[in-house]
Amino acid sequence: MPDFLDARHQRWLEVAEQLAPELVTLADHAGADGDSELAGAVREASKAAGVFAMTQPAAFGGTEAGALALCIVRDTLARHGVGHLSGVFGPSPGVLAQVGEPLRSKFLLPYLAGELRSGFGFTEPSDAPRPTWARRDGDELVVNGQKSYVTGGAEADFINALVEVEGAGPAMVLIETNRGGVTLTQRFATLDGSHHAAFTFADVRLPATHVIGEAGRGMGRALAQISATRMAIAADCVGQCRFALQLVADTLTARAARHALEDHPNAVGTAPERVTLGNMRIAAYAARSALYRTARLVDAGENAVNEVMAAKSLATETLSRLCDDAIGLVGGTALIDGHPLADMLRRVRAMRLAEGPTEVLAANVSRGHLDLGLGRI
Incomplete structure (x- = not known):
């Protein structure tokens, strides 16, 4: 664990270490058709541990634990191979944070209570003629366009979509999926097991009050949610790095034991294997250190987008x-279906693309430094 954890963050580490074995047991005993049943059991165990509410605002009964605490818990659970399980964390308000009425009562509160489900519509398909847009018509907005890769969209009651409002700029707009003109055109799963959907919007009429926050500032709201998701992905990945390192060390140790003679014990791992493992540990150390430094910057209120x-x-x-x-x-x-590394390989390929491919993020980091004077080394 990176140094200088205070008592509060040390406590979160202990909570995660206690919860992890319980989740491992639940996952090991899940039935063949037990995805939803497992998620329910995970959710109850997480609630009992106090982890489920970490992503929810204190004003709604959550603990709103902060970036570092969330990194600690996600990292720890992933190290035990259960960080990816559905149901560990409760729904966070995301772009709906601090909304006023009527969105607060009609959507935010039922969503945080688990009575409504949402999707996040940021990306247009590559062949879209233009970004999703809206025009004002009296007290209404009329929305047209397309969104793809709407995470959780197939089951969503509403979508928080980035929309270009004519004359005002980008805005986050709440669109119910049962409104006239909203069409679910595709539902699909990716190789990491995530579920997504694509939608078209054809003259969808919404109350102007469905604009989340102020029109013209929607990109900032969207990027704040995306940054939080990027931190979650990074924390899960560094935990999985530790899981993989331990699995390799255990494999090399067991292999040496099987081939050892009583009076001539074998060294654990050949020289090339040791070099490979050493390089793996060095890389994991760098990634984990960067994550925890970043979490502290976020908690300090710094501009840490880059x-x-x-x-x-x-x-x-x-x-x-x-x-x-x-x-x-x-x-x-390790390539057999169901092996932890085979499952990890599927998940990580999707995570390299999620919330911005590595190449796009690298270009944005350059822009942050060259054009905006932002970013630290």
Whole structure:
């Protein structure tokens, strides 16, 4: 664990270490068709531990634990191989944070209570003629366009979508999925097991009160939610790095024990294997250190957008390399369906793309330094 944890953050580490074995047991005993059943059991265990409410505002009964505390818990659970389980964390307000009426009562409160489900609509398909837009018509907005990769969209009651409002600029707009003109055109799963959807909007009429916050400032709200998701991905990845490192060390130790003679014990790992493992540990140390430094910047209220992008890129790319190296050291059994490294390989490829591909984030980090004078080393 990175140094200088205060008593509060040390307590979160202990909570996560106590919760992890319980989640491992639940996952090990999940039935073949038990995805929803497992998620429910995970949710109840997480609530009992106090983890479920970490992502929820204190004003609504949550603990709103902060970036560092969330990193500690996500990192720890992923180290035990259960960070990816659905149901660990409760719904966070995201772009709906601090909204007023009528959105607060009609959508935010039921959403935080688990009575409504939402999707996040940021990305247009590559062949879209223009970004999703809206025009004002009296007290209404008329929305047209398309959104793809709406995470959780197939089951969503509403979508928080980035929309270009004519004459005002980008805005986050809440669009109910059962409104006239809203069409779910595709639902699909990606190789990491995530579920997404695509939508079209054809003259969808909404009350002007469905603009979240102020029109013209929607990109900032969207990027704040994206930054939080990037931090979650990075924390999960550094935890998975530790899981992979431990699995490799255990494999090399067991292999040496099987081939040892009583009076001529073998060294654990050949020289090339030791070099590979050493490089893996060095890379994981760098990624984990960057993540925790970034979390402290976020909690301090600093502008850490560029650092978050750097931490997410470093964590996902490091896990990708470590996973590949781990498979090479463990051998062919690691490619069998259901093996932890095979599952990890699927997840990490998706995480390298989620919330901005590595190449795009690198270009944005350069822009932050060259054009805006932002970003730290």
